[in-house]
Amino acid sequence: DAGVIQSPRHEVTEMGQEVTLRCKPISGHNSLFWYRQTMMRGLELLIYFNNNVPIDDSGMPEDRFSAKMPNASFSTLKIQPSEPRDSAVYFCASSLGGTTAEAFFGQGTRLTVV
Amino acid sequence: TQLLEQSPQFLSIQEGENLTVYCNSSSVFSSLQWYRQEPGEGPVLLVTVVTGGEVKKLKRLTFQFGDARKDSSLHITAAQPGDTGLYLCAGEGGNKLVFGAGTILRVKS
Numbered sequence: 001d002a003g004v005i006q007s008p009r010h011e012v013t014e015m016g017q018e019v020t021l022r023c024k025p026i027s028g029h030n031s032l033f034w035y036r037q038t039m040m041r042g043l044e045l046l047i048y049f050n051n052n053v054p055i056d057d058s059g060m061p062e063d064r065f066s067a068k069m070p071n072a073s074f075s076t077l078k079i080q081p082s083e084p085r086d087s088a089v090y091f092c093a094s095s096l097g098g099t100t101a102e103a104f105f106g107q108g109t110r111l112t113v114v
Numbered sequence: 115t116q117l118l119e120q121s122p123q124f125l126s127i128q129e130g131e132n133l134t135v136y137c138n139s140s141s142v143f144s145s146l147q148w149y150r151q152e153p154g155e156g157p158v159l160l161v162t163v164v165t166g167g168e169v170k171k172l173k174r175l176t177f178q179f180g181d182a183r184k185d186s187s188l189h190i191t192a193a194q195p196g197d198t199g200l201y202l203c204a205g206e207g208g209n210k211l212v213f214g215a216g217t218i219l220r221v222k223s
Contacts, residue, residue, distance in 0.1 A: 004156070033211075042215035043157070043202065056210065091156050102147075103211065105156025 004106035006092050012112045018080040021109045024073055025094030033103060034067055034077050035091040043091070049075065050097075082113045117141070118205055118214035126220040130192050135217040137203035138185045144206045146179055146186045151200040151216070193221045 005024040013019050025032050033048040047057040049069045057067070064083070069075040079086055089108045095101040121136045137146070145164045149157035161170050163179035163186060170177045174197075176189040190197055202216045 035213075043213040045210060045212075093156070102159045102162070103157075105158070107154065108156055 004092055004094055004104055006090075006106035006109050008109060009107065010110045010112075012114065013082055015083055015113055016081045017113075018078065019082045019086075019111060019113075021077040021090050021092075021111070023075045023077070023092030023106060025075070025092070026104055027073065029094035029096055029104070030072070031095045031097055031101070032069060032075050033091075033093040033095075034075070035093065035105075036088045037091060037108070038088045046077070079111075082111075084113045087112050118203055118212055120201075120203060120214035120217050122217060123215070124218045124220075126222065127193055129194055129221055129223045131221075132189070132191050133193055133219070134187055134189045135201055135219070136185065136187050137205075137214055139205060140184065141205070142183050144183075146183075146206070147204045147211070148177055148186070148188055149202040149204065151202060152198075157200075157202055190219075193219075195221045195223045197221050 004026055007022045031050050034046040035043050036046055037043045046059045047067045048055055052069045065079055067077045089110050091105050091108045093103040093105040095103045118137055118139050127133055145162055147162045148160045150160055151157040161172055161177045163177055166181045166183045168179045174191045178187050198221050200216045200218050202213050204211050204213045
């Protein structure tokens with residue numbers, strides 16, 4: 001298995017633009033997580049899905065952030081409009097079940113908003 | 115909000131030395147996981163501890179879960195340059211996995 005695949009690996013965009021991050025979880029995993037990592041705040045859980053359904057989105061910072069999981073093999077995290085303070089590394093992770101099973105992380109998308 | 119505090123934040127040691135990093139909270143966790151993250155990569159799970167007082171060993175790494183399930187430690191014996199990375203603890207509570215800020219370990223040869 002190729003593991004969790006995220007795209008793009010790097011994204012540089014101007015303030016105000018829409019940004020879409022993509023994730024393909026490991027086949028067979030039924031839980032998917034989006035995290036954001038910064039030096040100041042560490043690794044923060046933004047949202048997680050179980051069986052394609054959003055279970056907890058309390059970590060989503062603002063209405064500018066939205067996430068979808070239209071099927072078991074694909075998820076997106078969208079920021080519209082983007083702001084410089086959104087600059088961070090965004091990770092997608094998947095697991096076989098719930099929040100305590102081993103989470104397998106993708107390589108992340110490094111987002112820079114200028 | 116459940117918080118996990120990790121210490122030290124940064125550790126730089128010579129190859130062959132021993133070290134311990136800590137993960138502390140005022141909250142009780144059902145389980146606790148330790149991950150290692152290398153630059154440009156996502157975190158990778160090292161171990162999960164579930165029972166208070168549990169000790170797990172992974173080669174030169176020894177993990178311990180506190181009796182009250184509020185804290186944990188990671189001890190590395192005879193550190194090697196390959197151990198360099200960011201060590202993260204994560205606790206399961208309130209149906210969420212909460213991560214600490216991590217300890218950056220640098221092992222010099």
